[in-house]
Amino acid sequence: MSGGIDDPIDAAFRTLIHTATDAGSAAPTIAEIEAGVITLGSVRPIAAERRPQRRWIAVAAAIVLIVGGLVWLTRHRHESTPVRPAPRVGLGDYLLPTALPAGWRLVAMSESAAHPAGNGPAVQVIASDTAPDERAVLVSYDGSLFGGTDITTPGIPRLADAVWNVPAGPFSGDASLQWSVDKHNASLTVRSLSESRTRDLAAALVPSTSASGFMLQPGSGFHIESSYPDQSGGVFGSADLVFADGHDNPIDIEITGRASLPSVESMLYPDEPADHVFVTPPSPPDTGVDATRSVGDLRVQAFGQTGADSLTPPASAEVSALLTALARDRGAVDRAESHPCRWPRCDADQVNDVITIRDTDGARPRRRTRQHLSAAEGIDLDRVRRHEVAADSGRLRHPRQRCVVPCRCNVRPEGHERVDQAVDCA
Amino acid sequence: MANQRWEAVYRDEAAGLMRLAKVLVGPDEAHDLVVDTVHRVVHRSGFENIDEPAAYLVRALVNAAHGFHRSSSRRTAREQRSQRLAAAGTIDPANGIDVQRALALLSAQQRAVAYFTYWEDLSIAEVADRLDVTEGTVRRQLARAKDRLREVLR
Numbered sequence: 001m002s003g004g005i006d007d008p009i010d011a012a013f014r015t016l017i018h019t020a021t022d023a024g025s026a027a028p029t030i031a032e033i034e035a036g037v038i039t040l041g042s043v044r045p046i047a048a049e050r051r052p053q054r055r056w057i058a059v060a061a062a063i064v065l066i067v068g069g070l071v072w073l074t075r076h077r078h079e080s081t082p083v084r085p086a087p088r089v090g091l092g093d094y095l096l097p098t099a100l101p102a103g104w105r106l107v108a109m110s111e112s113a114a115h116p117a118g119n120g121p122a123v124q125v126i127a128s129d130t131a132p133d134e135r136a137v138l139v140s141y142d143g144s145l146f147g148g149t150d151i152t153t154p155g156i157p158r159l160a161d162a163v164w165n166v167p168a169g170p171f172s173g174d175a176s177l178q179w180s181v182d183k184h185n186a187s188l189t190v191r192s193l194s195e196s197r198t199r200d201l202a203a204a205l206v207p208s209t210s211a212s213g214f215m216l217q218p219g220s221g222f223h224i225e226s227s228y229p230d231q232s233g234g235v236f237g238s239a240d241l242v243f244a245d246g247h248d249n250p251i252d253i254e255i256t257g258r259a260s261l262p263s264v265e266s267m268l269y270p271d272e273p274a275d276h277v278f279v280t281p282p283s284p285p286d287t288g289v290d291a292t293r294s295v296g297d298l299r300v301q302a303f304g305q306t307g308a309d310s311l312t313p314p315a316s317a318e319v320s321a322l323l324t325a326l327a328r329d330r331g332a333v334d335r336a337e338s339h340p341c342r343w344p345r346c347d348a349d350q351v352n353d354v355i356t357i358r359d360t361d362g363a364r365p366r367r368r369t370r371q372h373l374s375a376a377e378g379i380d381l382d383r384v385r386r387h388e389v390a391a392d393s394g395r396l397r398h399p400r401q402r403c404v405v406p407c408r409c410n411v412r413p414e415g416h417e418r419v420d421q422a423v424d425c426a
Numbered sequence: 427m428a429n430q431r432w433e434a435v436y437r438d439e440a441a442g443l444m445r446l447a448k449v450l451v452g453p454d455e456a457h458d459l460v461v462d463t464v465h466r467v468v469h470r471s472g473f474e475n476i477d478e479p480a481a482y483l484v485r486a487l488v489n490a491a492h493g494f495h496r497s498s499s500r501r502t503a504r505e506q507r508s509q510r511l512a513a514a515g516t517i518d519p520a521n522g523i524d525v526q527r528a529l530a531l532l533s534a535q536q537r538a539v540a541y542f543t544y545w546e547d548l549s550i551a552e553v554a555d556r557l558d559v560t561e562g563t564v565r566r567q568l569a570r571a572k573d574r575l576r577e578v579l580r
Binding site: 009010013016017018020021025026027028030032033034241242252254303 | 433436437440441443444445448449452453456457460461464465468529540541543544545561562565566569571572575576
């Protein structure tokens with residue numbers, strides 16, 4: 001793994017991890033495990049205490065910030081008043097990757113579905129009172145959604161210590177500032193604003209007591225142009241595609257469905273065409289590229305980088321071409337369905353249908369979704385696996401509790417009869 | 427018999443689980459995280475039927491780390507510890523990196539990905555298999571973790 005890494009940050013990371021693992025005490029003894037001995041006096045082992053009244057399911061997504069932003073998507077419910085979850089709906093639409101740029105091929109793909117309801121971040125577009133180019137997008141999260149506990153992410157500082165983050169590339173003006181205030185996490189991505197102007201704007205923003213998001217104090221020179229409350233931010237499905245060029249350099253493309261929420265780039269550059277591809281080389285340069293595009297309610301985000309398995313960063317034009325190719329055949333194929341769990345105790349947050357295939361030449365297994373089996377050549381079906389992700393902390397389930405439901409692949413080329421294939425999950 | 431099985435698994439994996447826990451939640455709470463997680467998992471009915479108990483423990487540990495910071499009682503103790511650590515200083519003298527601050531910038535999944543990548547030297551595919559996520563997820567989380575670390579190193 002380490003042999004092909006050129007990024008100098010790898011050495012720092014390796015040192016960091018080794019330093020972290022060297023510190024502290026030895027592993028607990030078996031006797032301590034048996035007794036459930038916790039060194040904090042006020043904390044008893046979970047197995048001996050009642051389940052908390054509220055538990056939280058979090059789905060992390062990072063689709064609305066250009067660099068380094070985090071979006072937390074959570075849902076919650078009382079155990080004492082069980083609520084039948086809404087059906088998982090998946091993307092609801094699909095971008096069939098055809099007519100790929102020369103030299104590129106699709107090598108892997110997976111898809112997941114999630115509950116469309118839930119609390120996402122509040123997103124607000126802020127515009128200058130005088131300068132049309134000066135715009136900002138505020139993504140904020142209310143800690144009270146977590147039951148009043150302080151969910152401020154470790155490492156997110158108060159405003160006075162917030163780091164001014166400036167990405168490289170053609171959108172170098174789209175800097176960002178991330179801070180926490182009064183149990184709210186906030187991230188401000190700006191266009192054509194200096195650091196000092198951005199900090200002044202951030203200081204004028206205060207958490208709203210009557211609605212989600214922030215309020216803008218009078219006299220700031222800015223106004224809130226539009227707001228997207230947290231209920232509209234729920235991710236309702238995603239697909240993860242991996243493309244590779246002739247040298248096996250990969251590019252990951254994530255397609256995410258969100259309700260009624262434009263991309264940050266679209267909000268910062270409203271004059272650009274709706275399906276414009278925004279490409280942002282990360283800092284430092286020559287380590288990769290990020291690109292994003294909006295296609296209706298779907299967000300398409302590409303991500304390529306150098307690293308152990310990718311020595312040549314993809315060119316911006318290549319990434320842009322891939323995103324454009326994806327949008328060409330929207331709606332031509334029904335998505336592979338992801339069924340809700342039917343097992344009584346199985347309430348995992350996401351269910352992915354993943355097929356592991358084995359190349360006939362003995363190469364290592366790769367994961368693909370079912371709809372690509374018919375198009376793939378030289379492969380034998382090895383096994384079908386239903387892959388679930390338990391987002392709720394500490395709720396990893398016994399494999400026998402995993403859902404066993406028929407998986408269906410509904411492929412319907414435009415103008416052709418729908419074909420359903422039922423495959424048992426092993 | 428069931429006890430003998432988990433005990434044998436734990437003996438083999440204890441050191442690795444502890445190292446991973448230190449990366450996930452820091453050295454002061456790693457002990458608690460391992461005790462808490464293993465205690466719950468091995469006393470759950472059906473543990474003896476799990477095909478890959480070592481991998482199961484790893485995933486359980488990573489999942490438990492997601493919620494570990496949310497416990498208010500732990501938070502109080504952690505804040506007290508943080509004050510002590512701030513007074514004592516946690517800068518790694520070898521490279522000047524504030525280890526705890528750097529790790530605090532990462533999500534639990536990013537820490538787990540970094541641990542398996544830089545401690546166990548696993549490939550992207552192997553990390554994905556270990557954590558039961560896609561390779562794309564591993565690549566993204568690792569790159570975002572690097573971005574975060576760059577902020578610290580500025």
